[in-house]
Amino acid sequence: MAAAIDTGADLERLLLVRDIEEFFYAEADLLDERRFVEWLDLFTDDVQYLMPMRRNVKFGEWERETTKSPEEVSWFDDNKTTLTQRVNQLLTGVHWAEEPRSRVCHVVSGVRIKEVTTQNGEVTAVDTGSRFVVYRNRLEMETDLFVGRREDTLRRVGGQWKIARRVILLEQNVLLAKNLTVFF
Amino acid sequence: MIATSMKRLVDVDSGIISREIFVNEEIYRQEQERIFTRAWLFVGHESQIAKPGDYFSSYMGEDPVVLSRDRQGQIHVFLNSCRHRGMKVCRYDEGNTPVFTCPYHGWSYGLDGSLVGVPRFKEGYYGELDKSQWGLVEVAQLCNYKGTIWATWDPKAPPFLEYLGDFRVFLDGTLDAFDGEDGGSEVLGGVHKWVIPTNWKFVAENFNGDHYHHPTHISVEAVGIGPGRTGEARHSDVQRHRRHMTSFPEKGHGWRGGPPQSLDEEIYPFPRFELPEAEAYFQAAYDRRKKIGAPSPPTWMFGGGGNVFPNASFHIAFPRSICVSHPRGPLHTEMWRWYLVDKNFPDAVKDHFRHYSMRYGGPAGMTEQDDMENWCYATAASKGPIARRYDYNYQLGLGHGGVHPRLQGAWVSDGEFSERNALSMYGHWAEMMDRAD
Numbered sequence A: 001m002a003a004a005i006d007t008g009a010d011l012e013r014l015l016l017v018r019d020i021e022e023f024f025y026a027e028a029d030l031l032d033e034r035r036f037v038e039w040l041d042l043f044t045d046d047v048q049y050l051m052p053m054r055r056n057v058k059f060g061e062w063e064r065e066t067t068k069s070p071e072e073v074s075w076f077d078d079n080k081t082t083l084t085q086r087v088n089q090l091l092t093g094v095h096w097a098e099e100p101r102s103r104v105c106h107v108v109s110g111v112r113i114k115e116v117t118t119q120n121g122e123v124t125a126v127d128t129g130s131r132f133v134v135y136r137n138r139l140e141m142e143t144d145l146f147v148g149r150r151e152d153t154l155r156r157v158g159g160q161w162k163i164a165r166r167v168i169l170l171e172q173n174v175l176l177a178k179n180l181t182v183f184f
Numbered sequence B: 001m002i003a004t005s006m007k008r009l010v011d012v013d014s015g016i017i018s019r020e021i022f023v024n025e026e027i028y029r030q031e032q033e034r035i036f037t038r039a040w041l042f043v044g045h046e047s048q049i050a051k052p053g054d055y056f057s058s059y060m061g062e063d064p065v066v067l068s069r070d071r072q073g074q075i076h077v078f079l080n081s082c083r084h085r086g087m088k089v090c091r092y093d094e095g096n097t098p099v100f101t102c103p104y105h106g107w108s109y110g111l112d113g114s115l116v117g118v119p120r121f122k123e124g125y126y127g128e129l130d131k132s133q134w135g136l137v138e139v140a141q142l143c144n145y146k147g148t149i150w151a152t153w154d155p156k157a158p159p160f161l162e163y164l165g166d167f168r169v170f171l172d173g174t175l176d177a178f179d180g181e182d183g184g185s186e187v188l189g190g191v192h193k194w195v196i197p198t199n200w201k202f203v204a205e206n207f208n209g210d211h212y213h214h215p216t217h218i219s220v221e222a223v224g225i226g227p228g229r230t231g232e233a234r235h236s237d238v239q240r241h242r243r244h245m246t247s248f249p250e251k252g253h254g255w256r257g258g259p260p261q262s263l264d265e266e267i268y269p270f271p272r273f274e275l276p277e278a279e280a281y282f283q284a285a286y287d288r289r290k291k292i293g294a295p296s297p298p299t300w301m302f303g304g305g306g307n308v309f310p311n312a313s314f315h316i317a318f319p320r321s322i323c324v325s326h327p328r329g330p331l332h333t334e335m336w337r338w339y340l341v342d343k344n345f346p347d348a349v350k351d352h353f354r355h356y357s358m359r360y361g362g363p364a365g366m367t368e369q370d371d372m373e374n375w376c377y378a379t380a381a382s383k384g385p386i387a388r389r390y391d392y393n394y395q396l397g398l399g400h401g402g403v404h405p406r407l408q409g410a411w412v413s414d415g416e417f418s419e420r421n422a423l424s425m426y427g428h429w430a431e432m433m434d435r436a437d
């Protein structure tokens, strides 16, 4: 016999997932359209934006596979101030690594909700997982493909979703791109 | 080997260098033979292999090597290639192990490189294989200098300290703690590794002595990434007008920063930090230096950098790091970057340095992204048949400078802008490339 379905709760969950998906897709638009100032606004003031490096380690030694914050060096371990500095640099028009600007396309998929925090019946935060493919084409033939997973904690602030923590797991050991001037 | 003398491509006296040395496949192959098998190369840091059994996989030029610490605590550097059929015996980035077992046919080697296990030793080799002859290939010389591990394949190379000569003071300024404590630094965990489409010498030359490339960095200066506080430039004006270029024509090393001088009372050598813990730490370090009369680092504190020939580049402070440009063909380089901190840094100061290192250096570094764009497209635009006919110009500050008053075998520029360091590096490079023995 099939388990009883709580249609109300399932529907709510479905709507929440759709809401989060919409948020990520809209974010991808902001990035690909290079509306970086608006993009910055999607983050809480206490955000941690972390992209660790990935090591080749022996079977079972997984805890060392990813560089740790705050002990070790990562590709990114930014806060709102550093993210803002990066955006300001992109907007100078003389940041040669992005001048002329690259063509970038963010594909986000596999969005799922891992944990929901509620307060008085209201959803206040969600932990999400997703996959990304970021394609960059620069000048004539320079092309990079960044593929990986993202773990985001979104918080409800003033009726809006804000990213409070983003961990980006890029599936590369030696970085195969010459720089990381794109956001993830 | 190429018939032409490299001295025809590198004209130190008139400051003219052929583009061929940056793009030519045959010259690249000769470099592998004559530079990278003979020079002292940076392999890693002692703090990465703190315990017996620890190892760290690295490279010397194109050759993969393993840096290991054996059971007796002795440090070794081996070619990471099995003596049987060449398989990489270690494919992990780092870790701890009692032996390296080859995944192909199972030969195993101790952390001292000795061949300790051979499958079918009795029924296959009839016990006749002389294991003592088939250990991992070890470097000819190794030197642990203030925690940094250097090695060379050449038994005839001069000992490391002689190879460095008086250039050593600049490396000391980088490897001693900020208060002058001998070798008081260590590396942070996590080595930045990335590949860029440029010749390795573009990187070495830039660290070795290019202060002319301010236009590269106008965007990061407009933003003001620190190190003391947000909105502040990366280097101070005080330091800027005291900069000089120092190079060693007989050795190929170069330093951009300033000549060594005694601690200058009027000029406080560190940034002023917004972070109270950092401000307190550096003020105390300054006081301690003065008290013990530690030899002053070369006007350094706001930055400066150099290159130990051929490809071990470094930044002395803010950030403090070692950057090796491993050659990967004439048109590619694999960059490896370690970041140094004082062993005695309080956690808050260490974290401040870690953050500054990441926003300054490496592929996500707001400074170096623009360097790489320039190196890569300079390489791309130099490889065509017409481009190769037109030499590069190294005449900036040519003839304006002289013998260094204090450092043996060194030349120092009159002012900040000079390309003499690059000429010293390439002059030595040509010398080594032409030497056949």
Ligand code: FES
Pocket: B082, B083, B084, B085, B086, B087, B102, B103, B104, B105, B106, B107
């Ligand atoms: S290649 Fe290593 S045992 Fe054969």
Ligand SMILES: [Fe+2]
Pocket: B213, B216, B217, B367, B368, B371
């Ligand atoms: Fe630079």
